[in-house]
Amino acid sequence: MDNYSVYILRCSDNSYYTGVTNDIDNRVQEHQSGKNKKSYTYKRRPVKLVFSEHFHDINQAIEFEKQVKGWRRAKKEALISRDWDKLPELSKNYQDKNDPSTSSR
Numbered sequence: 430m431d432n433y434s435v436y437i438l439r440c441s442d443n444s445y446y447t448g449v450t451n452d453i454d455n456r457v458q459e460h461q462s463g464k465n466k467k468s469y470t471y472k473r474r475p476v477k478l479v480f481s482e483h484f485h486d487i488n489q490a491i492e493f494e495k496q497v498k499g500w501r502r503a504k505k506e507a508l509i510s511r512d513w514d515k516l517p518e519l520s521k522n523y524q525d526k527n528d529p530s531t532s533s534r
Contacts, residue, residue, distance in 0.1 A: 433486075435482050436448055446476065
């Protein structure tokens with residue numbers, strides 16, 4: 430059975446990079462070594478692995494990666510610290526701020 434990992438790297442500029450791979454150790458090493466000069470992390474090395482979650486189904490991994498990539502920084506940091514209770518609140522606050530029906534007129 431294959432294993433896939435969704436991972437988050439903290440870059441040297443304090444930004445986050447989210448990706449998916451079937452070989453987490455090798456992929457982190459590729460980011461660290463600067464294997465791909467066109468990659469987001471190339472000029473932001475060194476990088477540090479701060480989160481990973483494992484999946485047996487590549488489609489679930491890709492879906493989760495896309496979801497996390499769409500999150501703002503505060504929600505990613507709650508995920509990294511595994512503060513599950515904050516995730517719904519951070520989603521709610523973000524939705525409320527962007528929902529015209531909840532804004533004051």
